[in-house]
Amino acid sequence: MVIGLAFAAMLVARMHPLHTTMTELTVDEARHSVRAVVRAFADDVTAAAKRRLSRGDYVAAGLAITDAAGRQLALRSCGVRHTGDVVFVCFDGTFDGSPRALRLADSLLCDLFDDQVNVVQIIDGGERRSMLFVRGDRAKPLR
Amino acid sequence: MSTLATFMQLGFRHIVDVEAMDHILFLLALAAIYRWRDVRDALWVVTAFTIGHSVTLALAVTGALTLPSNVVEFLIPLTIVATCVENMLVSDRARAPWSGRYRPLFAGVFGLVHGAGFATYLRAMFVDHVALPLFGFNVGIEAGQIVVLLAAAVALAICDAVIERLRAHRASWPALRLRVVGVSLAVFVIASRWAVERAPW
Numbered sequence: 001m002v003i004g005l006a007f008a009a010m011l012v013a014r015m016h017p018l019h020t021t022m023t024e025l026t027v028d029e030a031r032h033s034v035r036a037v038v039r040a041f042a043d044d045v046t047a048a049a050k051r052r053l054s055r056g057d058y059v060a061a062g063l064a065i066t067d068a069a070g071r072q073l074a075l076r077s078c079g080v081r082h083t084g085d086v087v088f089v090c091f092d093g094t095f096d097g098s099p100r101a102l103r104l105a106d107s108l109l110c111d112l113f114d115d116q117v118n119v120v121q122i123i124d125g126g127e128r129r130s131m132l133f134v135r136g137d138r139a140k141p142l143r
Numbered sequence: 144m145s146t147l148a149t150f151m152q153l154g155f156r157h158i159v160d161v162e163a164m165d166h167i168l169f170l171l172a173l174a175a176i177y178r179w180r181d182v183r184d185a186l187w188v189v190t191a192f193t194i195g196h197s198v199t200l201a202l203a204v205t206g207a208l209t210l211p212s213n214v215v216e217f218l219i220p221l222t223i224v225a226t227c228v229e230n231m232l233v234s235d236r237a238r239a240p241w242s243g244r245y246r247p248l249f250a251g252v253f254g255l256v257h258g259a260g261f262a263t264y265l266r267a268m269f270v271d272h273v274a275l276p277l278f279g280f281n282v283g284i285e286a287g288q289i290v291v292l293l294a295a296a297v298a299l300a301i302c303d304a305v306i307e308r309l310r311a312h313r314a315s316w317p318a319l320r321l322r323v324v325g326v327s328l329a330v331f332v333i334a335s336r337w338a339v340e341r342a343p344w
Binding site for chain 2: 020115117119121128129130131132
């Protein structure tokens with residue numbers, strides 16, 4: 001019986017997958033701009049992007065910053081870089097009004113992995129804060 | 144949320160994720176030989192594991208130690224297999240070398256391997272400001288381990304109760320031994336498959 005259970009478990013049990021992205025979001029209140037640098041495992045992004053978009057477009061689609069009116073900021077690519085297993089994708093955007101009203105949602109790779117965890121570190125006026133997003137999370141205020 | 148709290152949550156999730164069983168099964172294999180009255184021995188073993196993985200996690204994330212990830216990913220299931228084999232081979236711990244008190248030592252050594260696995264995960268994501276995330280991640284891992292071990296203790300107690308009910312009264316093996324061999328065998332089969340899948344050759 002024990003062996004039977006073990007073989008059944010063997011078919012479904014997995015070793016630890018590493019499903020995380022890390023985004024550094026810098027808010028420049030004076031220039032009304034934001035810069036997001038997303039770090040993700042390249043094979044995860046490639047697997048997800050295969051489903052629909054280029055890797056840069058896929059990452060941009062997963063990161064949504066909205067202003068006080070609920071409008072999504074247009075994010076422009078400022079480069080893609082590879083370092084080992086990790087891909088760095090950079091975006092710039094501008095906003096109207098106060099950064100206090102900005103909200104962020106990070107659903108990167110949540111369509112691919114149930115256990116995806118996305119960490120965002122916000123650098124805002126010299127302060128550093130963090131947010132954590134999992135599948136199903138809604139937008140959260142930056143401040 | 145503070146950076147510390149965020150990374151504590153990340154470390155906690157990393158351990159208790161039931162879809163990813165390697166660390167959970169290792170803790171289960173470590174705990175399989177203990178009863179409630181052995182809680183002190185169990186704590187020594189878990190503390191040694193914690194020290195081991197904290198050391199390599201810190202060394203690897205700060206760049207002081209670099210290990211190939213394919214080797215680490217292979218060694219992690221091997222530590223589980225080795226723990227299960229030891230569980231099954233040593234039937235009388237009082238007569239084992241050093242009365243079985245070598246377990247904290249090997250839990251510490253195996254912790255070094257698991258720490259390298261955690262580090263592979265963290266190092267890829269952090270270039271700078273690593274101290275606070277590292278500390279938070281480690282605290283989260285410890286909290287996750289406590290939860291997993293409490294769940295394991297309950298599961299093992301249920302296992303003992305079931306064995307007591309099912310086994311013949313004249314069975315030569317005590318319930319604890321049946322539990323240790325049963326749990327270790329099941330975990331051994333799963334971890335062996337992972338080791339074969341991840342063999343670097």
